[in-house]
Every structure is written in C-alpha cells, then in structure tokens.
Amino acid sequence: MKIDSSKIKLFSTIGPRATFGMTCLELIKEDKKLMLLTADVSTSAGLDRYKKKHNDNYIDVGIAEQNMIGMAAGLSTEGYNVFTTTFSPFQTLRCCEQIKVNLGYMKNKVIMVGLASGIVLGTLGYTHCSIEDISVMRSIPNITVINPADCLEVYKAAFALLKYDKPAYLRLTGTTNSPQVYNDDYNFEIGKSIVLKKGSMGTIFCTGSMVHPSLIAANKLYLEKKIDLQVVNVHTIKPLDVVEITSHINSSKKIFTIEEHSIIGGLGSAIAEVNCSLPNPINQTFIGLPDHYGEGGEYEDLKVRYGLTEDSIYQKVCEIFKSI
Amino acid sequence: MSSDEKKIKEIKELSKKIRLNIIKMALEAGSSSAHIGGAFSLADVVASLYHSFINFSKNPQDKNRDRFILSKGHACLVYYSILKEIGYLNEEDLKSFEKTGSILLGHPIKNLQKGIEFSTGSLGMGLSIANGIALSFKKKKVNNRIYVVMGDGELNEGSVWEAIMSAAHFELDNLTIIIDKNGYQQTGTNDEIVRMFDLEKKFNSFNLHTETIDGHSIKEIYETLQKFKDIKKPCVLIANTIKGKGFSQFEHDNAWHHKVLTKKTYDEALIEINNQ
Numbered sequence: 001m002k003i004d005s006s007k008i009k010l011f012s013t014i015g016p017r018a019t020f021g022m023t024c025l026e027l028i029k030e031d032k033k034l035m036l037l038t039a040d041v042s043t044s045a046g047l048d049r050y051k052k053k054h055n056d057n058y059i060d061v062g063i064a065e066q067n068m069i070g071m072a073a074g075l076s077t078e079g080y081n082v083f084t085t086t087f088s089p090f091q092t093l094r095c096c097e098q099i100k101v102n103l104g105y106m107k108n109k110v111i112m113v114g115l116a117s118g119i120v121l122g123t124l125g126y127t128h129c130s131i132e133d134i135s136v137m138r139s140i141p142n143i144t145v146i147n148p149a150d151c152l153e154v155y156k157a158a159f160a161l162l163k164y165d166k167p168a169y170l171r172l173t174g175t176t177n178s179p180q181v182y183n184d185d186y187n188f189e190i191g192k193s194i195v196l197k198k199g200s201m202g203t204i205f206c207t208g209s210m211v212h213p214s215l216i217a218a219n220k221l222y223l224e225k226k227i228d229l230q231v232v233n234v235h236t237i238k239p240l241d242v243v244e245i246t247s248h249i250n251s252s253k254k255i256f257t258i259e260e261h262s263i264i265g266g267l268g269s270a271i272a273e274v275n276c277s278l279p280n281p282i283n284q285t286f287i288g289l290p291d292h293y294g295e296g297g298e299y300e301d302l303k304v305r306y307g308l309t310e311d312s313i314y315q316k317v318c319e320i321f322k323s324i
Numbered sequence: 325m326s327s328d329e330k331k332i333k334e335i336k337e338l339s340k341k342i343r344l345n346i347i348k349m350a351l352e353a354g355s356s357s358a359h360i361g362g363a364f365s366l367a368d369v370v371a372s373l374y375h376s377f378i379n380f381s382k383n384p385q386d387k388n389r390d391r392f393i394l395s396k397g398h399a400c401l402v403y404y405s406i407l408k409e410i411g412y413l414n415e416e417d418l419k420s421f422e423k424t425g426s427i428l429l430g431h432p433i434k435n436l437q438k439g440i441e442f443s444t445g446s447l448g449m450g451l452s453i454a455n456g457i458a459l460s461f462k463k464k465k466v467n468n469r470i471y472v473v474m475g476d477g478e479l480n481e482g483s484v485w486e487a488i489m490s491a492a493h494f495e496l497d498n499l500t501i502i503i504d505k506n507g508y509q510q511t512g513t514n515d516e517i518v519r520m521f522d523l524e525k526k527f528n529s530f531n532l533h534t535e536t537i538d539g540h541s542i543k544e545i546y547e548t549l550q551k552f553k554d555i556k557k558p559c560v561l562i563a564n565t566i567k568g569k570g571f572s573q574f575e576h577d578n579a580w581h582h583k584v585l586t587k588k589t590y591d592e593a594l595i596e597i598n599n600q
Contacts, residue, residue: 056463062493064486067452071490074456077441078464097446098483102453106434106443 001026003152003185011151014046015176017115019151021046023158024083028054031162035080037061039068045085045115065095072110073102081109081162087121088114088130088171092137103167104140111161111168117147118173118209118260119289122302126293130171135265137169138238144168144190145238147259147267149211150181153235156188164190173209173260175299181212181233193241195248199230201321202254205245207234207267210258210287210308217313227321229256240270249275249282254320256285260308263288285320287313328546331376335542338371338409340600343570345405347593349421349428350585356422359430361580362475363401365506365539365565372545373471373502374406382411384436390468391457393442395450396475396504397431398582403440404428412439448481450474451501455487458496458558469553473502477509480518485530491558492531499558500549501532504539506567508578527560539563571596 001007011019024047028034034054040063042051051058059075061068065086072082084091091114092099103110114133121128138145144166148154154172161168168190181196196211197218206214211233221227232248234241249255255275257268268286275281289306296302303309307316325333343364350358373392374380381389394403404421407413413428417438420426427435431445444450454472461468478484491499505523507513514520527534533555537544545563552559567581568574571593585593 059459061490064490066449066483067455067486067490070449070452070483070487071456071459074453074458075460076456077453078457078460080460098449098452101443101446101449 003155005183008152008180008183011155012178012180013176014151015178016148016151016154016172016174017044018046019154020113020158020172021048021050023155024050025053027158027162028057030159031081033079033081034162035059035075035082037068037072037082037084039063039065039086039090041086041115044087045113047085065090066098069095069098069102069110073106073108076108076110083111083113085113085115087128088117088133089128091115092130092133092169096136099137099143100140104142107142107167109165109167111170113170113172115172117171119302120173120175120299122296122299125296131262131289132265133169133171134237134259134261134267135269138270139265142166143238144236145171146190146236147171147173147208148235149208149233150174151178152180152182153188157235160188160190171208178209179212181215188235191236191239191241193244194233194235195230196233197229197231199228201228202256203230203232203248203252204256204258205232205234205267205271206258207237209260213308213310213313214258216310217317220310220314221317225318225321227317229317234267237267237270240274242274245271245274246278249278252282254285254324255282256287256317258287258308258313261288262291264291285316287316332542332546335371335375335546338375339367340597341409342367342371342402342405343597344594345408345418346401347585347590347597349401349404349418351587351590352419353422353585355584356430357582357584358401358422359398359582360401360585361508361567361574361578362396362399362504362506364568364570364574366399366402366473366504367570368540368542369473369502369504369545369563370402370406372542372549374410376546377549378471380410380439387466388468391441391454391470393450393454393470393472394432394444395472396447396478397444399475399504400428400430400432403432407439410439447475447478448483451484451487451491454499455490455494455496458491458499459494461498462494462496467498469498469500471500471502473504475509476503476505476507476514476520477517479503479520480509488527488530488532496558497556500552501558501560503560503562504565505562506565508567508581510581512578523562531557532560533557534560534562536562536564539565540569570600
C-alpha cells in the first residue's frame with residue numbers, strides 16, 4: 001500500500017481499530033504465515049474483511065482470552081506469525097499469567113493488540129477502560145510495549161512488529177476522527193523515540209493519544225508564552241530509548257510525561273526510572289490518570305476531567321513555569 | 325512371547341528405570357524437597373507414551389516429531405527421568421536437579437536441545453498451547469500428534485475448561501489428553517478440595533472421546549492409546565493412578581506430594597523398586 005496524504009487522512013477518519021484491520025489486509029501480503037486470533041471481537045478489531053478474505057489465517061477462539069494466549073503460543077512455536085486481538089483489559093490483565101509464562105518466559109513471538117485502551121470506552125465503565133495495561137505489560141520480562149501516536153503509527157508499528165522477533169503488546173488509544181500527528185510517511189523504528197518539536201527549556205515525553213495534544217500545547221506555549229519545550233513521541237515504552245531520553249533529560253530544565261494511563265507504572269514511571277538514576281535528575285511532572293476508578297463518562301469529558309487535553313496541558317505547563 | 329507381550333515387558337522395565345531416576349534426583353534435591361507422589365503416579369503412563377507412542381527425535385527441528393506437554397509441571401521428575409532414558413539428558417544433568425544454575429529446576433524450563441519444548445509449572449496452561457499446536461498440524465495437513473498430561477487437581481483451573489471447549493470446537497483429533505487421576509492434590513483429596521463428580525461424563529459432554537483405565541496397567545494404557553489414534557475426536561485418557569505408586573511408603577500418603585527424601589528412605593525405596 002502506498003502511504004500518501006489521502007491514506008493517512010483515511011486512517012485518521014476510521015480510527016485506530018479499523019486502521020489495524022485494514023493493515024492486516026496488507027500484512028498478509030508480506031507474510032502468508034500471518035495468523036490473526038480474536039476472542040469474539042472481529043468487528044471491533046476491524047477484521048470483518050480480513051476474516052472473509054483470509055479465513056485460513058484467522059481463528060476466533062471465542063470469549064476465552066487465556067486460551068487465546070495459549071493457542072497463540074502454540075501456533076507461534078509452529079512457525080505462524082501470530083497477532084491476537086481483543087479489548088485491552090481482556091488482552092492484558094485477563095490473561096496476564098498466560099502472557100508471563102507463554103510469551104515472556106518462553107519467548108514465543110506473539111503480538112498482542114489491545115483495542116480501545118485508555119479511557120475511550122468510558123461510557124461503558126472501568127471494566128472496559130484500560131489504565132493499568134502499560135504498567136503490567138512492561139513489568140513482564142521480554143515483552144515489548146508500543147503505544148502508537150496516531151493511526152499512521154498504528155500501521156507503521158504493525159508492519160514493524162510483523163518482522164520483529166519478540167513478543168509485544170501493541171496498545172491502541174484514541175478513536176475515530178482521531179487527530180493526525182504525522183501528515184507524511186516517516187521512518188518508524190521499534191525502540192527509537194521521535195523528536196517532533198525541538199525546544200530549549202524542557203521536554204515533554206508523551207505517548208499514544210497524548211502525543212497530538214502535547215504537540216499542539218507545546219506550539220501554543222512557544223507562540224504565546226515563549227516557553228520553548230521539546231516534544232518527544234515515546235511510541236515504544238519498552239525497550240525504552242534510554243540513550244536518547246537521557247540526552248533529552250540532560251538538556252532540560254523541566255520534564256513532563258503525558259499519557260492516557262495511570263500515573264503509576266506507565267510512561268511517567270519508565271522515564272522516572274531513567275531520570276532518577278542520573279547524577280543530576282530533573283524535576284518531573286507526571287500527567288496521566290489518577291490512581292482511582294472514578295465516574296465513567298464520554299471520552300472527551302473524561303479527558304477534560306483528568307487534564308488530558310491540549311488546553312489543560314498548556315495550563316499545567318504555564319503553572320509549573322510560573323513557579324520556577 | 326508375542327510382540328505385544330514383549331512391548332509390555334519393555335515398558336515395565338522402563339517404568340522401573342524412571343522410578344529409580346526419580347528417587348535419585350529427589351535425594352539430590354536434599355532439603356529443597358521434591359514432588360515425588362505425582363511423578364511416581366505418572367511413571368507407567370509416561371513410559372508407555374515414550375516407548376510406543378511419541379515419535380521423538382534428537383533433532384529439535386525434526387518436522388515429523390510428535391509433541392509432549394507436561395502441563396502438571398511439578399511432576400518434572402518423571403519427565404527428566406524419561407528424557408535421560410531416551411538420551412536427551414545424562415547422569416550429570418540429573419544430579420544437578422534443583423541446584424543453583426541447573427537447567428533442571430522443580431518445574432520444566434523450555435530447552436529444545438534437552439528435549440523440553442515448553443516451560444510449565446503454572447497449572448492449567450498446557451492444553452491451550454497443545455490446542456494451538458494441534459490446530460497448526462491440521463492447517464499444515466500433517467499427521468503429527470500431541471499428548472498433554474494434566475493432573476486431576478489441575479482441573480480446578482478454569483482455563484482448562486476454556487481449552488477443553490476449544491479442543492472440541494476445532495475438532496482436534498490429533499490431540500490426546502491424559503489425566504493423572506491419583507485423587508489427591510496438594511493439601512488433600514480431590515473430594516475434600518473440589519469434587520470432580522463424573523469426570524468421564526464431563527469430558528464427553530464437551531464432545532470429547534473419553535476412556536477411563538487403570539493407569540498402572542501397561543496393557544490398558546497401551547491398548548487405549550492405540551485405539552485413540554483412529555478416533556475422530558480429541559481423546560481423553562483418564563488414568564486412575566495411585567499417588568506414589570511403586571514404593572509402598574509413598575503410596576496413598578499425600579505427604580509425599582512434596583517432601584524431602586532422606587538417605588534411609590531412599591535406600592528402602594531402592595531395594596523395593598529393584599525387586600519389582
């Protein structure tokens with residue numbers, strides 16, 4: 001598939017899940033041993049066309065996520081390039097120990113795709129929200145964790161993971177009509193963070209759905225307040241791009257971490273693990289979801305409530321710089 | 325002697341060697357303790373499988389090899405013992421059991437060169453892996469078979485029943501499940517902890533083919549596994565076994581689920597097993 005501006009626009013319109021489904025139609029052209037597993041969520045994973053067209057490379061295991069991970073591991077040992085798909089809470093926490101043993105411990109290459117992570121399904125309540133997944137997945141040895149910044153990055157990450165040789169968790173955040181971080185094709189490499197905006201006064205490390213609002217806020221901060229922040233898209237939370245991140249921290253007076261995830265154990269914690277081991281750690285502000293299960297609600301409302309919008313990021317940064 | 329009688333004699337001899345290897349390793353484990361009861365109950369089944377059913381190969385890449393998953397990973401002593409008898413492990417390997425840095429810990433760790441294809445130990449996971457492999461064989465249109473051994477206590481795990489449902493749904497007739505039904509789990513009998521009721525009926529109601537046999541009768545194990553090859557459904561062999569079978573002091577005493585084997589008991593076991 002040729003990636004051009006109309007394709008990127010289409011991805012953003014249809015959202016990360018449908019983009020993933022569309023990507024699968026391309027992945028199978030690259031690898032005939034691709035095997036897509038789902039736990040009765042084919043439509044939600046955007047897999048309806050794929051299912052019809054490539055039924056031999058598609059398995060629905062039913063609502064049985066523990067069994068899905070085990071079967072995925074078995075298929076992987078037999079040479080299939082396996083991707084599993086279901087909603088993020090069920091893809092991760094529901095079958096956490098199967099992931100530990102079958103993928104982490106035995107190093108079977110399976111790519112787990114967590115649909116609708118974060119708080120996008122807030123109207124369904126916290127059973128369907130996923131604010132703990134990065135924390136849990138990154139604590140399992142040998143599991144790579146990727147949270148794409150936009151729909152094009154979902155496409156790019158899926159292709160990179162097809163050729164990757166380790167088990168990984170691909171975390172999809174955002175929804176339909178999601179903003180574009182990238183307007184043109186670019187080089188995506190697992191484990192390599194991307195500087196989206198340079199800046200001399202500090203760094204915003206952000207991931208997934210929070211990359212776009214962080215970038216907008218940073219541009220506005222520069223234009224209106226002359227607060228010149230660097231913005232780094234940390235699409236791969238594990239393995240973390242430690243060398244680059246260390247260099248960004250060392251050149252910053254302040255650092256911010258922004259994620260649609262609990263402030264415990266996610267990107268913020270991963271960056272803090274690097275930061276606090278430096279000879280001169282930099283003051284860090286954690287922006288993310290608080291450690292509680294609050295009231296549910298619509299995605300946009302929840303983002304406002306928890307300070308995950310471009311305006312609230314802007315305000316927060318202004319406050320911090322005022323106090324310095 | 326007919327060829328079947330000869331086979332049965334050979335399998336019995338193999339079972340004996342397995343039990344001798346088990347006590348040797350248990351003694352080596354010293355104060356770390358060893359899971360002895362559930363390894364002894366499986367010796368006859370495992371000897372039969374490796375003698376007559378599993379097409380194993382010294383080459384881990386051999387496409388024709390069958391697969392074996394010891395889902396009840398704590399019975400690893402029986403597994404290491406048979407791997408020694410078929411040439412994957414040596415005496416030195418066995419002596420390293422549960423020692424620092426050993427490749428042979430108290431639950432199997434994947435090690436293709438040593439014939440261990442899967443890490444197990446957390447109960448209720450082996451059958452799902454087997455399902456994935458069995459389905460791969462079907463998709464590739466190859467005739468390899470896969471054998472999974474589970475404990476009766478292991479059936480407490482809900483994930484087992486997800487996997488059972490799946491094995492039936494995908495019509496995995498290349499899959500054989502063996503239940504080591506010794507009637508005990510860690511802290512008591514199945515009846516005390518979680519009752520099984522009619523296990524055969526349970527499996528059959530999931531649309532599997534199930535047969536219950538004496539898990540220490542080589543003849544019954546052999547004949548039933550032979551029959552399973554022609555049955556067009558996933559098959560379950562419920563092997564009624566005795567926990568600790570093979571040494572009178574271990575038998576029916578659940579303390580031997582996981583216990584330190586002293587030199588004195590080892591010597592007594594050695595004599596009794598050798599005299600069988």
